[in-house]
Amino acid sequence: MAEPVLPKSRTPRAPRQIGLVACVAFGVGTTVGGGVFTLSGTAVNLAGPAAAVSYILAGIVMFLCALSFIVVSTRAGDGESGYAPVGTILGPFWRFIVMWAFYLNGATIIAYLVASFGDYFSEYFLPAAGTLTVALATTVLVTALNLGPTSLVARAETWIVGIKLGLLVLFSVWGLTELRPDDLDRPLPSGTGGIFSAAAMLFTAYTGFNVITNMAGSVKNPRKTVPRAIMLTILVSGLVYLGTVLAMTASGITRFTATGVSQAAETVMGAWGGVLVAFAACLSTFSGANANVLGASEIMLRMVARGDVPPALGRHTRNGHPYISVLLLGIITVLLVVLRDTAFVVSVANVAAIIAMIVVSVAAAVLGFRKWPGEGARLPLGPVIPILAVLAAAGQLPSLNPEAIVAGFFLTGFGAALYFARLYERGGAGTRAHASAQIDTLNTPLMKAARTGTIANSADPSGPRRRLPPEA
Template sequence: MDEGTTRSGGLGLFTAIAFAVGNMVGAGVFVLSGLVVDVAGPSAVVSYILCGILVMFSGLSYAALASIYPEDGGGYLFARRMLGPVPGFIAGWAMYISLTIASAFILLGFGIYANLLLGTSFDPRYFALAALVLLSFLNIHGLSEAGKLEVALVVSKVAILLGLIIAGLFYISASDFTPFFASGTGGVIDGMTMVFFAYIGFQVVALMGGEIKESSRNVPLATLAAIGIVAVIYTGVIVALLSANLPSYGEKSVFDAAAVLFGSLGATLVALGAVFSTLSSANANVIGASRITMEMAFEKQLPCRFSRLLHEQPVNSIILDAVLCCVLVIYGNLYFIVSLTNVTTLVTMALVNISAFILVRKEHLVPPEKTYFRMPLGVLIPALGFVSCIFMLATLNLLIILLGLAIILPGLVFYFVEDTPGGERIRREIGRRLGRKVK
């Protein structure tokens, strides 16, 4: 039996679900919900549900691969093991870039709700940049969220959102859904394109698979449970927004809806939950991005100096992450950042679905005594997952797609760059940090 199924320490199932839900329930709900209603109207409900179904196909692919490879690395590890070094590098680099870009959106959300909480009217970018500096400093010094703290934060913000959803259900009426397709079916598709961003956090479970006990069982369960829980929360929040009958919808609509349904105290509570939620999600992205670069450096797919350790953290990787995020915070807007994140994430997810397709075709090579998650309906699920990724890419602006690829593909330069003589020493340090043996 593999190490992942015998591990007694590490994170339990509930904590793994909390990490995934916590990573998804952030700016994706507090900021994005109002933007999606603005684009799709009441049919935003359909956008969230349909996108959740499409993401579930890819989630099943992640679950199957994670049960075979119960280690850290997520999509990068799966693509490298199943498709080879170069596709693996592309998947890993795309993951690193997508987490960095997503952090910019999340931190702008932090800035928006920090203003609402404090009653100020500063440019949200000031708060976003201050938070970015703080998180980068803390991560360089090795301070990151603990499992128990993450569970507490998730329970708190989910409780706040559930209160909003319940209030919305009391006030909602049929007229709030009329006209349902306010922007036509095109609005539903545009909404789905935006909503995809809100679901991508499910990958965090596979990314930290090596830290989850009984990972061959718990990683698939946590992945699927998190997607299902978050789909319900997102849909419920849309209902709450519609029940508030706001004159217009945008990035602070969850706050405005809370003010209508609960008064100023409720709105303040929502703003407080959003501030902690976005800060936690951004921190999780910084941790995830740095973990990917350490994995890639250890596997000699990145020059080890890229992940040189200081205080046990890959300082150069964190600094580059901060610089890229800073540029996007200053020059990007919410719609642009969401679309760019989707391009880079969809590249990784497409490669993971291809990997899962190959896994199902070669399932007979898996040792019969190995416990793993068997894909229902065989190759149909990863095939649908891949098609859904291509469909989501096709809904994006061509210029955004080309820009996303232009960010990913030059990263191949790192793959071919020779390491310095000191690289092996850094690799041994990374190996100790990851608990791996240097071959």
């Protein structure tokens, strides 16, 4: 696939910018997926009725980390991603580690989402196919979509978010009307330790908000819109999670399968409720997998533009889709799906997210010690909140699978080795230039999908857009 030569003259017109509603829709759409449809059942299996407490604890930890993200990302320049200030504060290597860790998180979450899709689709709509077959077929379909017209899914994203949230709210309200004090007064399956184990596993249920940080360069008035969108995404997602897990508790079921939300809906609402929730789960996990491929590919393009990874990973089709990165994500997804160990996959995703959160929170703490220099958000108490975020995020690690912790740090170390190897290499100027141009003009697949698939506000197209430095 030949890489096109970029035009030398013509100043690109300013693309449409993304508003608050669009940011929240994309953030919630990415966040509320497998974290509710599959992890809710696992959380109840671990913590019983106290699974609601686990979701609250995970939400508090992520809220602290999100505050760090806000003070860092709001210091990004025009056209930069929210990760760029980490390079200024701590150094380029740590900016790369954050981006690489989120790339790993996205890559592993894709596998978890297509596996969840396979569970619901095969059980409720096509039992003869089998979970693994459906999951692998879904991987192929999502990969193919991201090699071509991703706008087909992007155009439906707002509707998908509305449908799944509407059905989850219906199930939650219905279940809450059935909730009795005795439902909450059941023994904890794994004691109090199960609450913390579930909270550590649920950490990844809130990580979808980082897609808003990816889109910061395409957001209207990002210094105000990005913080509000991140907070609203976490709040809306947390309320959806709480309502769902309490409704599941009202079902009286004490041991859930991988399709736990539909299992509970059948008991609370009847067979029709189980099918409706399964339909919402399939929509949610499929669109979530597609969004994570877009987000991970966006991060890869930015790393290529900076020369942090081999330029071959940024090779693109004539339409600008980074096909090497997309195919790599597809291969990783197939390997993890075949592994058929959802708990391990989720734990590796959590380790990667925790590493990124710790680095960003350290950067925020440094800003706090420096009295919040430059423009951007500030936090009360100086570096205290970011330091608490570091401790809270690191405190999740002991509750995770030890093998997953080793795998997560190994894969992060592999990324670091790639980074240092690139310091001694040259080449790939054409691929890097194209990636930089896509970023400068906000013309990456993720940016186009976000503007196509959600409500956007039009920027003034009359003025020229200046060329931005190829900062990640």
